[in-house]
Amino acid sequence: MINIPLTQPYSEINFLNKEIKKAIAKVLSSGSYILSNECSLFEAEFSKYLNAEYVVGCNSGTDALFIALKAIGIKENDEVIIPSHSALATCAAVKMTGAKVIFADIEKDFYTINPKSVEDKISKNTKAVIAVHIYGQSCNMDALQKICRKHKINLIEDCAQSAGAEYRSKKLGTIGDIGCFSFFPTKNLGTVGDGGCVVTNNKKFFEFSKKFRQYGWDENRDSKFPGINSRLDEIQAAVLRVKLRKLDLFNSLRNEIAKNYIDLIDNPSLQLPIVRQESFHSFHLFVVLASNRDKLIGYLESNGIQAGLHYKKPIHETGGYSQDISLPVTLDIYKKNVSLPMYPFLKESQQNKIIKILNNFN
Numbered sequence: 001m002i003n004i005p006l007t008q009p010y011s012e013i014n015f016l017n018k019e020i021k022k023a024i025a026k027v028l029s030s031g032s033y034i035l036s037n038e039c040s041l042f043e044a045e046f047s048k049y050l051n052a053e054y055v056v057g058c059n060s061g062t063d064a065l066f067i068a069l070k071a072i073g074i075k076e077n078d079e080v081i082i083p084s085h086s087a088l089a090t091c092a093a094v095k096m097t098g099a100k101v102i103f104a105d106i107e108k109d110f111y112t113i114n115p116k117s118v119e120d121k122i123s124k125n126t127k128a129v130i131a132v133h134i135y136g137q138s139c140n141m142d143a144l145q146k147i148c149r150k151h152k153i154n155l156i157e158d159c160a161q162s163a164g165a166e167y168r169s170k171k172l173g174t175i176g177d178i179g180c181f182s183f184f185p186t187k188n189l190g191t192v193g194d195g196g197c198v199v200t201n202n203k204k205f206f207e208f209s210k211k212f213r214q215y216g217w218d219e220n221r222d223s224k225f226p227g228i229n230s231r232l233d234e235i236q237a238a239v240l241r242v243k244l245r246k247l248d249l250f251n252s253l254r255n256e257i258a259k260n261y262i263d264l265i266d267n268p269s270l271q272l273p274i275v276r277q278e279s280f281h282s283f284h285l286f287v288v289l290a291s292n293r294d295k296l297i298g299y300l301e302s303n304g305i306q307a308g309l310h311y312k313k314p315i316h317e318t319g320g321y322s323q324d325i326s327l328p329v330t331l332d333i334y335k336k337n338v339s340l341p342m343y344p345f346l347k348e349s350q351q352n353k354i355i356k357i358l359n360n361f362n
């Protein structure tokens with residue numbers, strides 16, 4: 001029986017129970033359920049939190065990536081470079097535009113997209129790079145920015161796992177041209193349904209995104225260009241406003257757990273994460289590498305501890321998205337990755353149990 005789950009979004013909701021119920025009740029009695037006060041207020045509050053000019057709420061992180069790609073003008077036959085070590089959503093969003101997905105390899109120490117591999121993959125058709133801050137770890141943004149500027153291509157940040165994380169004291173999502181967030185319930189800033197947003201300092205990208213999320217409509221509901229329907233509803237926005245006030249607290253709790261794991265797991269067969277210098281990690285996931293990952297997962301589960309795989313397969317080896325290419329670091333890491341329980345309310349006694357059990361693994 002599992003008694004320590006991998007993630008537990010309910011514990012955050014429960015901690016904020018009264019405020020969340022009040023916020024939802026206010027929406028119910030307001031009579032406005034789509035794109036009204038709560039969404040506008042959340043957009044303003046999140047842009048202030050991030051220190052960014054503009055935020056546009058939408059229906060999911062996948063949609064945020066799709067909107068961002070459309071905002072920078074990605075068309076069929078353009079090429080977009082992404083890591084294969086990511087959620088399928090990163091790739092799905094590129095596919096939705098009709099552009100060609102080009103996979104780059106990742107950095108061995110940080111698991112984030114490798115700038116050298118990106119540069120190797122650039123062609124005359126390359127229009128954008130998506131930097132995925134995987135597990136909450138910042139990509140090497142200086143190097144990526146330099147490459148993108150040199151080749152005059154856009155840099156999109158996939159911040160689905162990195163809400164509140166930083167690189168050189170800047171919030172992730174505000175460094176590239178557009179940042180994309182997911183508010184899926186288990187994410188660092190999660191809601192009670194689907195949600196997402198794009199973040200930018202570029203007025204043109206902002207205005208496009210705001211229209212594109214609703215059929216290309218302007219303020220007068222005149223459609224200026226074809227769009228989609230991807231809105232952040234009022235209940236999700238109201239919950240997000242409550243949860244945003246606790247994002248820094250929750251991220252610091254995650255960092256305390258990560259510190260405990262890093263300080264106290266001393267099993268030499270496990271490789272622990274390394275945090276990039278001059279960055280703040282959001283520890284969406286705490287991933288260790290084990291040469292015998294299946295055995296480790298079975299062992300943890302037989303001790304009541306749920307373990308996860310992020311990811312089970314690299315995207316380039318996944319059914320509908322597969323490509324016959326060689327990405328040696330990606331392959332090595334996916335074969336070894338095991339995610340340990342990580343959420344703000346993981347108790348100290350539970351952490352100690354996990355650490356003790358891991359230290360006895362052989």
Ligand SMILES: *Cc1c(COP(=O)(O)O)cnc(C)c1O
Binds near residue numbers: 132182183194195
């Ligand atoms: C969760 C996630 C997404 C997709 O977000 P949804 O809200 O589920 O569409 C995209 N990229 C990464 C890296 C993710 O972890």
